[in-house]
Amino acid sequence: MRMRRAGRELSLSWPTLLPKPEVEGAVATYPSVLPGVDLRMTAQADGFAQLLVVKSAEAAANPELSELRLELDTRGLSVQETSEGGLQALDEGAKGAVFEAPKPMMWDSSPGDSPAAAQSRTTAAGETAGHGASATGAEEPGKEPAAGESGKLAPVEVEVPDGQGELVLTPDADVLRGEDTAYPVFIDPQWHSPKATAWTMVSK
Known part of the structure; x- marks a missing residue:
C-alpha cells in the first residue's frame, strides 16, 4: 500500500511475498497471507482500509498473529503515536498531519x-x-x-519502533483466541488523509 500527497509519501508492506489478489470493485483480497488468514484491502476516496480475516481457531493459534510487523517507509514524514492510540504521519517541516490512522480495532463474529x-x-x-x-x-x-x-470488540495496540522502519500491531488475545470467540475474527487498521481535506465550498 502506498499513499502520496503534496510530495509526501507513506507506504506499508506485508513482510512476505503476497499471493495474487482477487479483485472485486475497490476491494482486493489476498488469500492465505498466513494459513487460514486473508488480507483484504479496500481503496477509499481519502485512504484505504486493511482488514485481516482470521477464519478459524486453528488459524488464530498461529504465533505470527500475536504480533504483526508491517514494513513502514516514508518520504518527508515522521510517524508518531497519538494519545488516542492511533497514528499520525507528520510533515517533517510544517509538522502538520498528512495522513492519519485511528486506533485499530478487532472483533469476532458473535x-x-x-x-x-x-x-x-x-x-x-x-x-x-x-x-x-x-x-x-x-x-x-x-x-x-x-x-x-x-x-467481542477490542482495540489493537499499535507501535512505531525507533527507526520508523516498522509498524507493529498487537491484537487482543481474548478476541483472537478466547474460548467463546466466534470466527472469523476481523482486524482492521486503516489510513486516510485528515478529514478536512475532503471538504470544499462552492459559492456559485
Missing part, C-alpha cells in the same frame, strides 16, 4: 447484545457500521458483522 448492535442488525442493511466489514446483520448466514454488531 452477535452483540447492546442496543447499538441490535439497532444496527435491523436497520443497517447494506451500510457500513464502525470499522471495516459490511453491516448486513451478524445473524444472517454467510454475512459478516461490522464492528458495532459484534459481541
Whole structure:
C-alpha cells in the first residue's frame, strides 16, 4: 500500500511475498497471507482500509498473529503515536498531519447484545457500521458483522519502533483466541488523509 500527497509519501508492506489478489470493485483480497488468514484491502476516496480475516481457531493459534510487523517507509514524514492510540504521519517541516490512522480495532463474529448492535442488525442493511466489514446483520448466514454488531470488540495496540522502519500491531488475545470467540475474527487498521481535506465550498 502506498499513499502520496503534496510530495509526501507513506507506504506499508506485508513482510512476505503476497499471493495474487482477487479483485472485486475497490476491494482486493489476498488469500492465505498466513494459513487460514486473508488480507483484504479496500481503496477509499481519502485512504484505504486493511482488514485481516482470521477464519478459524486453528488459524488464530498461529504465533505470527500475536504480533504483526508491517514494513513502514516514508518520504518527508515522521510517524508518531497519538494519545488516542492511533497514528499520525507528520510533515517533517510544517509538522502538520498528512495522513492519519485511528486506533485499530478487532472483533469476532458473535452477535452483540447492546442496543447499538441490535439497532444496527435491523436497520443497517447494506451500510457500513464502525470499522471495516459490511453491516448486513451478524445473524444472517454467510454475512459478516461490522464492528458495532459484534459481541467481542477490542482495540489493537499499535507501535512505531525507533527507526520508523516498522509498524507493529498487537491484537487482543481474548478476541483472537478466547474460548467463546466466534470466527472469523476481523482486524482492521486503516489510513486516510485528515478529514478536512475532503471538504470544499462552492459559492456559485
